[in-house]
Amino acid sequence: MIDKSQYDQTEIPQELDMVVSGSIWEGRSQRRKREKTRSHLKRGGCALAALTVCLVLLLNISPTVARAMSQIPFLGELCRVVSFREYHYTDELKYVDVRIPQVENWGKTQLEQRVNLEIQKKIHDCVQESETIAQDYYEAFVATGGNPEDFHPMGITVDYEVKCINQKYASFVIWKCESFFRAYEQWYYYNIDLQSGRILSLKDWFGNDYRQIVAKSVEKELASWDEDEQWALWEDVDVEDLISENTDFYINGDGQVVVVFPRYALACGAAGRLEFVIE
Numbered sequence: 001m002i003d004k005s006q007y008d009q010t011e012i013p014q015e016l017d018m019v020v021s022g023s024i025w026e027g028r029s030q031r032r033k034r035e036k037t038r039s040h041l042k043r044g045g046c047a048l049a050a051l052t053v054c055l056v057l058l059l060n061i062s063p064t065v066a067r068a069m070s071q072i073p074f075l076g077e078l079c080r081v082v083s084f085r086e087y088h089y090t091d092e093l094k095y096v097d098v099r100i101p102q103v104e105n106w107g108k109t110q111l112e113q114r115v116n117l118e119i120q121k122k123i124h125d126c127v128q129e130s131e132t133i134a135q136d137y138y139e140a141f142v143a144t145g146g147n148p149e150d151f152h153p154m155g156i157t158v159d160y161e162v163k164c165i166n167q168k169y170a171s172f173v174i175w176k177c178e179s180f181f182r183a184y185e186q187w188y189y190y191n192i193d194l195q196s197g198r199i200l201s202l203k204d205w206f207g208n209d210y211r212q213i214v215a216k217s218v219e220k221e222l223a224s225w226d227e228d229e230q231w232a233l234w235e236d237v238d239v240e241d242l243i244s245e246n247t248d249f250y251i252n253g254d255g256q257v258v259v260v261f262p263r264y265a266l267a268c269g270a271a272g273r274l275e276f277v278i279e
Helices: 004-008 020-043 045-062 065-070 111-142 202-206 208-225
Strands: 080-090 094-104 153-167 167-181 183-193 249-251 259-263 275-278
Touching: 045 094, 045 111, 080 153, 094 111, 094 167, 111 167, 167 249, 183 249, 183 259, 202 208, 202 259, 208 259, 208 275
Parallel strands: 094 153
Antiparallel strands: 080 094, 153 167, 167 183, 249 259, 259 275
């Protein structure tokens, strides 16, 4: 493990790219995921689960399939998250790729509208923020003697990923990436109880003892890591102190909560974002 006090005193270079951390930890992360997948596949009902996943993917990837399914009794009642709008444009300061999701067929029209408007506003604000940063970079580049023709535009990408859709829950994540001198990412998690219309928190899911429950599960998994994986962890971190109702998480295809810690929360920056399935 690493002594965090010395690390905190080290200035982090602005050009540090998140791609570096990804290349370091990709192999270890994929290995853990493969091990979890093998364990899950041993459970009963794999064929039914696989069929459900395929159906959900088709509904969310193909608008044509989604429209066709909506005409079939029962299948048409399944809530879905689909692409509402896509746009792409480029100028001398930036190139922008945006895909906006929306919740459909929820059965609660006013809640659908409220959530979808919130998503659209969040993405609009994210893009505007990045465009302002690109403008600031450009003006600083020119002010310090740079040739405007030599300026490299900033890449701004906004997209989403569906984590889980069933008759009870919709879980998806929206992410934004800025690529310039360094890569910068932001993640926004949405976990919706389709029956009540609530945006779920960890407390909603686990009850009043959610901090202790989540921390115990995370600490158990950390203890199972080998030395090569534990080298990046901070020595002085209390996991329970990192847990709150605002902690990021999503619901996976098995209906389990997966807690997500941002970079530098549990480990040094090379570890990237860390995810833990809460047993």
